[in-house]
Amino acid sequence: MGTDYLEVTDLRVVFDGFVAIDSVDLTVLRGDLRFLIGPNGAGKTTLVDAITGLAPATGRVEFAGQSLLGRPVHRIARLGVGRTFQTASVFEELTVLQNLDIAAGAGRSAWTLLRRRPSVPPEVAHVLETIGLADLAGTPAGVLAHGQKQWLEIGMLLVQDAKLLLLDEPVAGMSAHEREQTGALLQEIATDRTVVVVEHDMDFMRSFARSVTVLHAGRVLSEGTVAQVQADPRVQEVYLGTGAGH
Amino acid sequence: MSTAASTSATAATSPLRRWSSSRTGVWAGFALAAVLLFALAPAVLSDFRLSMLARYLCLAIVAVGIGLAWGRGGMLTLGQGVFFGLGAYVMAMHLKLADAAATGGVPDFMLLYGDGTVPGWWVPLRSPIVALLAVVLVPAALAALLGLATFRRRVKGAYFAILSQALAAAFAILLIGNQATTGGTNGLTGFRSFFGYDLNDPVNQRMLFSITAGVLLAVVAGVRLLMRSRYGELLVACRDAEERVRFLGYDPATVKTVAYVLAAALAGIAGALFVPVVGIISPADVGVIPSIGLLIGVAIGGRTTLLGPVLGTVAVAWAETSLSESFPSFWVYFQGALFMLVITFLPGGLASLPALLRRRRRERAGVREATTLPGDLVAVEGPA
Numbered sequence: 001m002g003t004d005y006l007e008v009t010d011l012r013v014v015f016d017g018f019v020a021i022d023s024v025d026l027t028v029l030r031g032d033l034r035f036l037i038g039p040n041g042a043g044k045t046t047l048v049d050a051i052t053g054l055a056p057a058t059g060r061v062e063f064a065g066q067s068l069l070g071r072p073v074h075r076i077a078r079l080g081v082g083r084t085f086q087t088a089s090v091f092e093e094l095t096v097l098q099n100l101d102i103a104a105g106a107g108r109s110a111w112t113l114l115r116r117r118p119s120v121p122p123e124v125a126h127v128l129e130t131i132g133l134a135d136l137a138g139t140p141a142g143v144l145a146h147g148q149k150q151w152l153e154i155g156m157l158l159v160q161d162a163k164l165l166l167l168d169e170p171v172a173g174m175s176a177h178e179r180e181q182t183g184a185l186l187q188e189i190a191t192d193r194t195v196v197v198v199e200h201d202m203d204f205m206r207s208f209a210r211s212v213t214v215l216h217a218g219r220v221l222s223e224g225t226v227a228q229v230q231a232d233p234r235v236q237e238v239y240l241g242t243g244a245g246h
Numbered sequence: 247m248s249t250a251a252s253t254s255a256t257a258a259t260s261p262l263r264r265w266s267s268s269r270t271g272v273w274a275g276f277a278l279a280a281v282l283l284f285a286l287a288p289a290v291l292s293d294f295r296l297s298m299l300a301r302y303l304c305l306a307i308v309a310v311g312i313g314l315a316w317g318r319g320g321m322l323t324l325g326q327g328v329f330f331g332l333g334a335y336v337m338a339m340h341l342k343l344a345d346a347a348a349t350g351g352v353p354d355f356m357l358l359y360g361d362g363t364v365p366g367w368w369v370p371l372r373s374p375i376v377a378l379l380a381v382v383l384v385p386a387a388l389a390a391l392l393g394l395a396t397f398r399r400r401v402k403g404a405y406f407a408i409l410s411q412a413l414a415a416a417f418a419i420l421l422i423g424n425q426a427t428t429g430g431t432n433g434l435t436g437f438r439s440f441f442g443y444d445l446n447d448p449v450n451q452r453m454l455f456s457i458t459a460g461v462l463l464a465v466v467a468g469v470r471l472l473m474r475s476r477y478g479e480l481l482v483a484c485r486d487a488e489e490r491v492r493f494l495g496y497d498p499a500t501v502k503t504v505a506y507v508l509a510a511a512l513a514g515i516a517g518a519l520f521v522p523v524v525g526i527i528s529p530a531d532v533g534v535i536p537s538i539g540l541l542i543g544v545a546i547g548g549r550t551t552l553l554g555p556v557l558g559t560v561a562v563a564w565a566e567t568s569l570s571e572s573f574p575s576f577w578v579y580f581q582g583a584l585f586m587l588v589i590t591f592l593p594g595g596l597a598s599l600p601a602l603l604r605r606r607r608r609e610r611a612g613v614r615e616a617t618t619l620p621g622d623l624v625a626v627e628g629p630a
Contacts, residue, residue: 052493089487101479103494114475160494
């Protein structure tokens, strides 16, 4: 498995006295496809924010042997940590190609940046095929369909060469067919990366999760395979109002 | 993934637009501008009008920088007069020292208001090379300092605008308060020569016009390259979604500071040209009001485009001169009204007008044929 796994130890996030995340421990190995689920306000997105440097936190977060806490956001990103947001955030005025080229270029020298793109970089061309947007490379990202924007976001993480991918509700608003495709893509990219998915869609979770962590009120409630988590009485209790797993 | 929205961007551009952004189109554009500036303008304009046009072109150089920082980088800089002023004062100080070299080395106003000695921080500017370097480096250094300090702290939007405006106000007050060393309200004036050339000779004034026009063309060409570079794309990305850029591993503070420093350097160069062209630099040229005045031309022309700021600034400056000649106190109201009209009804400036009209026409056609493509509604400033 190597050392490039995510290890969160005793993580705590407090906003103005409100404890959003309370002593959370989490280990996600390379090759895993971990789903983070839980009721609204459970702290799923906050956990992702803390790992990526957006929310100040205490405790320990390590990825690939490097401590992440306290580093600025862009330094954490340079260590191979990529994320997406609940609302697809792409550069709407730039084309699909330009979006991917920027995502691929964080390590570029000043001299390279100050010149034009001589040709489509091979990794960008490859990802354009992977996310099925090769025909739309010259289209401004702002006019893409909702699902396409989310695919573009995932593509940006791939060209960024992120080794740890944190995806916040990647299939929200997608059609059933698009969900299938996205799930298959996630499984494929998770083979040699560490992937964490925050998701509300239980059917999607059941179809594609390799492992699941349930958060509730800022704490880890349960963890295991889909079957184990679903059989956990505490999980059923938390989800009782909304029906166990839907 | 469907390909419904595929045909958009290229279909939305007219043949003229495609040609004008092609390689031949660009060269033809530059050639036309060069003919207009170097042949036609000196042939048809009087010395007086030509010198006025030179002043407009100085302002246009500042405008190119504002277009880069504000239009492409999203930094609404209300204090560009500071960098303009720094370049101008550095040049003016050098000219004063050079003029005084024959008569004891102390500029006239210092004998009048000061103790008759040249302050230590003036002395290095006796050297023409130091002065020329300082014209660029002093504004650039200040902008680098300010840019890193504010953008690192994620100061942006209206807060950045207010901060930059306060800086312009403070700069003007500082100049006024130090009459013995900066000329105070009067500013610095009465220059006789420019690097050895007599400023009262019309031939030399015409040469100054050509230098200014040449610098403007070079600046436009350079900024065009920058806008089309990967950095140019990154700057737009920072403008539209700074947080996203950060999560891709870039520091947006650095990206924005580069554009801000460049805009400041351009303002400094413009200020240095302004001094011999106009013959005076005073706090009235660098404070809050002139800083906002610089912005108006950029907004009217179209801040995200390359030529919009240039044409907008020249047009506004020309309108100011013409209107002030007929209605001396009327201009300020007109300027305010124009600004409000553009911001309200044409936020992209006049440069966005053709695309807007095309869109209107297509919308009407689309209603008839009921075949509107979703992609046709975009690319007002669509990147190539």
